[in-house]
Amino acid sequence: EVQLVESGGASVQPGGSLRLSCSASGFSFNRYAMNWVRQAPGKGLEWIAYISSTGSTVSYADSVKGRVTISRDKVDDFLFLQMNNLGVEDTAVYFCASHGFNYDFDYWGQGTLVTVS
Amino acid sequence: SYVLTQSPSLSVAPGETARITCGGNNIGRRSVHWYQQKAGQAPLLVVNDDSDRPSGIPERFSGSNSGNTATLIISGVEAGDEADYYCQVWDSGTNSGVFGGGTKVTVL
Numbered sequence: 174e175v176q177l178v179e180s181g182g183a184s185v186q187p188g189g190s191l192r193l194s195c196s197a198s199g200f201s202f203n204r205y206a207m208n209w210v211r212q213a214p215g216k217g218l219e220w221i222a223y224i225s226s227t228g229s230t231v232s233y234a235d236s237v238k239g240r241v242t243i244s245r246d247k248v249d250d251f252l253f254l255q256m257n258n259l260g261v262e263d264t265a266v267y268f269c270a271s272h273g274f275n276y277d278f279d280y281w282g283q284g285t286l287v288t289v290s
Numbered sequence: 291s292y293v294l295t296q297s298p299s300l301s302v303a304p305g306e307t308a309r310i311t312c313g314g315n316n317i318g319r320r321s322v323h324w325y326q327q328k329a330g331q332a333p334l335l336v337v338n339d340d341s342d343r344p345s346g347i348p349e350r351f352s353g354s355n356s357g358n359t360a361t362l363i364i365s366g367v368e369a370g371d372e373a374d375y376y377c378q379v380w381d382s383g384t385n386s387g388v389f390g391g392g393t394k395v396t397v398l
Binding site: 189208210217218219220223230234235242268273275276277278279281282283284 | 291321323326332333335343344376379382384391392
């Protein structure tokens, strides 16, 4: 069974930093590209970051570019999101999602809450 | 950047058919995916590649895509289908994901 479990969400002050983690199991993690998607309270889904299966290609939404870094650990099957200079607009639930071969997001974690205030 | 437009809400009676639309410039040339998100839960992929159903998704869920509009169709709506629904495409030019604003489906 595919499982994605996020952790690392917390309440931080503006200007602070956080590192989110996503533990993957039940599938060949190293064969899949991965994404981070966030959802502000009461709002819709927003894609924010992508990393290829090898880690050689990354991309970011303009809203977070320059402030976040996506990375992956191929040995222990983890996905990370380093977030710096956080603002109140970054308050959201952050989901990790696997990148399907149809360019969909086929599996999702339950999310981790980041509150900036 | 590419923009996807969804109506904010839709109400449907049980047993009826819900049609949730997603508008985008020449969206018919793109592969569209649909997600269901119930309150307090993670999104769930219900239709991918315009009209395919992932394993475990009921046949009541189907999709179409042509011209400037993609549509998620829920036949025989049930109370359990009450949720927010999002369309999504992948913009290969910018290597980025794009979501529509979501449609809240209320079952009367």
